[in-house]
Amino acid sequence: MKLKFTRLFLVALALFAAGCSKDEFSEADAIAAQKELLTLKYQHELDLETLKQKGANALQQLVNTAALQQLKLNDSLARTSAVAAAKQDYSVAVTDVVTNAPIADADVIVSSEGKLFSTKTSAQGIATFSSLYLFPTSTFLITKTGYAATQIMRKDITLGTAKLWNTAELSNEISGTLYIDTDLTNSTPEKVGGNVLVTASTSVPNGFNGSYSVQFPTFTTATGTYSLKLPAAPGGYSLQFAQIEADQKLYIYATEDTETSSVPFQLPYVASVKTYFNVNSFAANIPSIISPIYLKFPKDKSGRELYLPLNGNSNSAAYLSVITDGYQIERLNVSNYNYYNGFYYDLNQSTFDANTKLDVSTVDITGNLIKSQPLLGATTNSAGKIIITSSPEGGYGYVHLRRDAAGRIVTNAKGVISRATIYDSSQNLYVLNFSSNLNFATSLVTNLNYLLPNKGDKRIVNFYYGAGESRLKRVF
Template sequence: MKSKFTILTVMTFAILIAGCSKDKFNENDAINAQKDLLNLKYQHELDLETLKQKGATAMQQLINTAALEQLKLNDSLKIKSNIAARKQDYTVRVVDVISNAPLADADVTVSSEGKIFAAKTNAQGIVTFTALYLFPTSTFLVSKTGYAATQISQQFAGNSNVKLWNTTDLTNEITGSLYIETDLTNNIPEKVGAKVLVTAAANIPTNSSESYTVYFPTYTDAAGVYSIKVPAAPNGYTLTFEQISADQKLYVNATEDNAVTSFPSSLPRLTTVKTYFNVNSYNAPVPAVYSAYYFKATPDKAGKILYIPGNTNYSYYNQVLLSTLGDKFQVEKLNINSTNTQNGNVDMGLYTYDANTKIDVEIVDITGNTIQSAPKLMANIGSNGKIAYTYSAEGGNGYIHLKKR
C-alpha cells in the first residue's frame, strides 16, 4: 500500500508540474512561433529562387560561350578565305645602282604568314615568289656580297628595279683642307688642327621612289687636311664638318660683358672671344669694328678725359689721313669735326681747359700700326676754355690737328 501511494503521489506532482508549464506558453508565444515558421518558409523560397537564377545564368553563359566560339570559327574561316583570295605572285628585279646592269645571285628574303621565303636572282637579276600573302608594310630584303644591303616595299616590287650599291671599289678619294678665322686681325686664315670630324654622305636610291643615306667619316690631321676613300656614288657626296670651338682674336667696340656698350664707356680694343664655328653655314656674321682708333685728350680742369671716336658709322668725318712709313703708318692730316651728342658721340662743350692754350691729344690705335712718337696731336683752346674748331696749315679742319714742332 505504501508503494502505491508513493507512485500516485509522484504522478500527481508530475501532472501539477506539467500543468504549470503549459500555463506559461501564452498567445504571444504562439504568434512568434508562427512568424518563425513564415520566415523559415520565405528563406527556403528565396534560396530556391537564387538557385534557379544561378542555373539560368550558368545556362546563359554556356549559350554565350558557344555563340562566341561560333563567331571565332566564322571569322577564322573568313580570314582564311580572304588570305587565299589575296595571295599573289611577286617579282623582284635587282640591278647595279651605277651601271643599271642586272645582278645575279643577289639574295632576296621576305616574310609571309610567319614563314621566311628566300631565293637568289637569276642571270637577268630576277627572282619570283608565288602565292604570297603580304601586308602593305611588308618589304623584300635584298643583299649581295660586296654591295650595300637594301630593301623594297611590296607595293614597288615588280614596278621598279631594286638598286644595289657596290661598296668594294674605293679608288675614289675626297681630300681637302679646313681653315677657320681664329684671328681677325690679319688676312691669313688659320688651320683647324687635328681631330675635326669630316663626313662624306651619299644618297643611294633603292628604287624610283625610295632611298637611303650612307656616311663615310674621317678626321683632319694636324695641318687640317682630311682624306676619305669612297666608292663611286650615283649622286656624288655631300661633305659636313663638325662644329669647332676656338678662341677668336678680334677688335671690338664692346662685348656682352660690358655694362655699357656705347662709346666712350666701352672703348675699341683687341680681345679674344670664345667662338663656335659651324663651317656648314655660309655668310655667318663676323663682329665688326667701325674704327680701330680713337682720340684721348689731356684731362680738363675737372679731371675729366675727353674721348673722341674715330671714323665710325656715326662719325663719318672723324678721319685720319695716313702715309706709309715702312710697315707702319704716319699721320699726315686730320678732319675731326663731328661733335653731335646723339648716336653715342660726345659734346666737347662739356669739357673746360685753361683759356688760350694748347692741349695734347693722343691717337690710340688698337692695331698698333700708327706711329705715335711723332708727330704729336693737339687741340686749340679758345678764350672760353673750350676746344676750338680751327683749320690747319696742312689742310685739315676740326678740333684736332698735328702739333707743329
C-alpha cells in the same frame, strides 16, 4: 652595338609572340608589326653608318636580321585554307643602283607560311620562287657581300627592279681644307685644326619605293684637311660639318657687359670673344672700326681722357709729306666730330682748365703705323672747352702741331708715320685715308652638294666656316 641589336631582336620576338596569341592574323596586323620593326631599324641605322666605310655592311646585317623576323611574323599565322588557294610563282629582278646592270649571285630571301625560302639571282639578275603564299606587302630581302642590303615588296616586283648599291668600291673621293675666321684682325682665314667631324650623306633607293640614308664620316687632321673615301652614288652627296666653338679675336668698342656710351672716352681694343661657327655662316655682328689712329687728349676735370679718330676725310685730316723713312705731319684739319663711324663725339662733354694749352698725342691701336710720335696741341677757352683755331702753316680746327712759347713748332713735332695715301702730288701731300674695317672677314660660300656618279670621280673642295653664327656676348 651588341646591346642595340639584342633590343631589336627582343622587340621582334615580343611582336611575334603577341601575334601568336590572336585567333586571327590579318594583313593589317602584319603591316603594323612591320612598321614598328622598321622604325627601330632606321633608328639604329645612323649609329651603324658612323663606322665609316664599314657602315654599309653593318646596315646590311641589321636589315637582314630585322627583316627576317618581320617576314616570319607576316606569314606564320596565316590560315591554311587561304594559303593553298593563293600560292603563286614569283620572279624578282635585281640590278646595280648606279649602273643598272643585272647582279648575279645575290641572295634573295622571303618568308611564306612561317618558313624561309631563299635562292640566288641568275646571270640575268633574276631570282625565281615557285608556289608561295605571300601578302601584297610581303618583302623580299636582297643581299650580297660588298653591297648595301635592300628589299622590295611583293606588290612592287612587277613595277621595277630591286636595287643593290656597291659600297665596297671606295673609288671616289671628296677632300679639301676647312677654313675659319678666328682672327678678324688679319686679312686671311685660319685653318680649323683637327677633330672636326665632316660627314657625307646620300639617299639610296631600297627597291621600287622608298630609300634610306647612308652617311660616311671622317675627322679633320691637325692642319684642317679632310678626305672622304666614297662609292659612286646614284644621287649626290650632301656634306655636313660639326659646329665649332672657338675664341675669336677682333677689335671692339665694348661688349654687352660695358657701356657703349663710353665713346669718345674709350679706345677700340682687341678682345677675344667666344664664338660659334657653322659652314657658310656670317650672322654674328662684326663691329665697324675704321680708323686705327686716335688723338688722345689729357684727362679733363672729371678724370676722363678724350679720344678722337684721325682719318682722311676733310673734317679729320692730317696732311703729311713723304720723307726718307716714311711720312711726317705738315698740318692738321680736325674740325667736326659731332658724329663719326656710328658714334657721337661731342667735345663739349669734356672740361679742362681755362685758357690753357693741352698736349695731344696719337695712339695707334694696331701698333704698326706710328714710327715716331707726333707732338700735337689744342687750346681751351675761358670755359675750359676745346676751341677751333688756325695755325700759321695753314691748319685749321681743334688740333695743330705743338709750338713753344715763341710760337715756333717744337723739335720733332711732325713725327714719322709708316703709311699714307696720296692727296695732292703737286704739293707732295698725303693723308691718313683709312676706309676699310679693321675687322676683316672673308665672305666665301661653298656649295654643300656634289654629284659623284661615276667610279673614280674625285673633287677637291675647300669649305669656309665664316665669321661666326653667334657669340656668347654681343659686341659693339
